[in-house]
Amino acid sequence: xxxxxxxxxxxxxxxxxxxxxxxxxxxxxxxxxxxxxxxxxxxxxxxxxxxxxxxxxxxxxxxxxxxxxxxxxxxxxxxxxxxxxxxxxxxxxxxxxxxxxxxxxxxxxxxxxxxxxxxxxxxxxxxxxxxxxxxxxxxxxxxxxxxxxxxxxxxxxxxxxxxxxxxxxxxxxxxxxxxxxxxxxxxxxxxxxxxxxxxxxxxxxxxxxxxxxxxxxxxxxxxxxxxxxxxxxxxxxxxxxxxxxxxxxxxxxxxxxxxxxxxxxxxxxxxxxxxxxxxxxxxxxxxxxxxxxxxxxxxxxxxxxxxxxxxxxxxxxxxxxxxxxxxxx
Numbered sequence: 001x002x003x004x005x006x007x008x009x010x011x012x013x014x015x016x017x018x019x020x021x022x023x024x025x026x027x028x029x030x031x032x033x034x035x036x037x038x039x040x041x042x043x044x045x046x047x048x049x050x051x052x053x054x055x056x057x058x059x060x061x062x063x064x065x066x067x068x069x070x071x072x073x074x075x076x077x078x079x080x081x082x083x084x085x086x087x088x089x090x091x092x093x094x095x096x097x098x099x100x101x102x103x104x105x106x107x108x109x110x111x112x113x114x115x116x117x118x119x120x121x122x123x124x125x126x127x128x129x130x131x132x133x134x135x136x137x138x139x140x141x142x143x144x145x146x147x148x149x150x151x152x153x154x155x156x157x158x159x160x161x162x163x164x165x166x167x168x169x170x171x172x173x174x175x176x177x178x179x180x181x182x183x184x185x186x187x188x189x190x191x192x193x194x195x196x197x198x199x200x201x202x203x204x205x206x207x208x209x210x211x212x213x214x215x216x217x218x219x220x221x222x223x224x225x226x227x228x229x230x231x232x233x234x235x236x237x238x239x240x241x242x243x244x245x246x247x248x249x250x251x252x253x254x255x256x257x258x259x260x261x262x263x264x265x266x267x268x269x270x271x272x273x274x275x276x277x278x279x280x281x282x283x284x285x286x287x288x289x290x291x292x293x294x295x296x297x298x299x300x301x302x303x304x305x306x307x308x309x310x311x312x313x314x315x316x317x318x319x320x321x322x323x324x325x326x327x328x329x
Contacts, residue, residue, distance in 0.1 A: 003087065005080035011059035012087065013051040015040065020048035021328045022088050026078065027051070028100025029216055030147070030196065032058030032185040035099070038178050039313040042321035047328060050087055052078065054105070056195035056216070057188055064194030067211065067218035070225035071101070075108035082116050093118035095328045100124050100251065100310065101216070104225060110238070111230045119327040120240045124251050124310050127282040128231060128289045130222030133259045137200035137209025139217050148191040152183060160186045167256070170247040170309030178314070206272050207259050228289045237298030241323055242290060244283070245308030245315065253281040
């Protein structure tokens with residue numbers, strides 16, 4: 001299904017009757033709506049499920065991302081869908097599920113439209129304080145080149161297939177027969193300065209780059225995306241389920257994608273030390289913010305899957321579906 005919303009043509013995966021319990025599934029970076037396919041098999045047919053391709057992913061228009069707004073370009077795209085009577089029944093509060101970067105987008109949507117969000121399910125979300133150091137300039141250029149070339153091989157550790165197998169999940173066998181379709185979602189990423197990863201900006205001092213003003217990696221940078229205080233200020237605080245895997249190497253207190261942590265362990269040379277470039281404890285940051293959210297009148301649960309990586313809905317789809325059933329009525 002394709003709709004014109006927020007000035008762009010958005011491609012939506014839609015299932016279930018319009019009057020069914022509404023669920024919005026928000027995918028993460030370097031994927032698309034089809035990344036939810038392993039989970040959809042375990043969700044009730046009567047639910048109204050809408051999974052959009054975000055701008056620059058899947059079959060949605062490749063519109064540029066203004067990184068200075070953080071993830072608001074994406075959340076504003078989703079907000080426009082809430083007002084489309086052909087997508088959701090008007091005025092109905094929605095359960096919003098966000099994976100990885102999609103968790104940050106879902107949280108921004110809640111902050112901007114609290115009356116429309118019934119519950120929030122955050123799967124392996126980026127920290128409320130943003131993600132990473134250095135923005136687009138810190139993204140591995142080999143991976144970007146392989147994305148742009150549509151490389152389907154697994155010959156090098158930076159190919160999309162290798163990253164899917166080693167970073168998106170803890171056990172590559174969990175991809176099963178879905179591997180090729182899931183690789184398609186990764187390869188659907190629009191590559192460029194306006195999209196992924198964005199414009200790389202040189203800077204003095206380690207690591208020699210800083211966040212630019214365009215594109216996805218810059219939009220997630222802590223200098224542009226920080227929703228902690230706004231989340232805590234919400235008058236109405238819907239329940240939050242925070243789902244993660246204990247073997248996640250992307251969103252972690254020891255993330256393989258955090259330049260400062262890689263510098264600390266000697267993988268990236270020249271690290272200037274904790275005072276200048278402290279590693280980002282992403283899990284601890286999320287827990288601290290959600291503890292404050294609960295203390296301010298909200299509620300949350302942390303559900304941790306043992307032996308699971310960045311994508312619990314792929315590695316443990318039945319258990320993930322059971323969590324959703326607790327929030328969708």
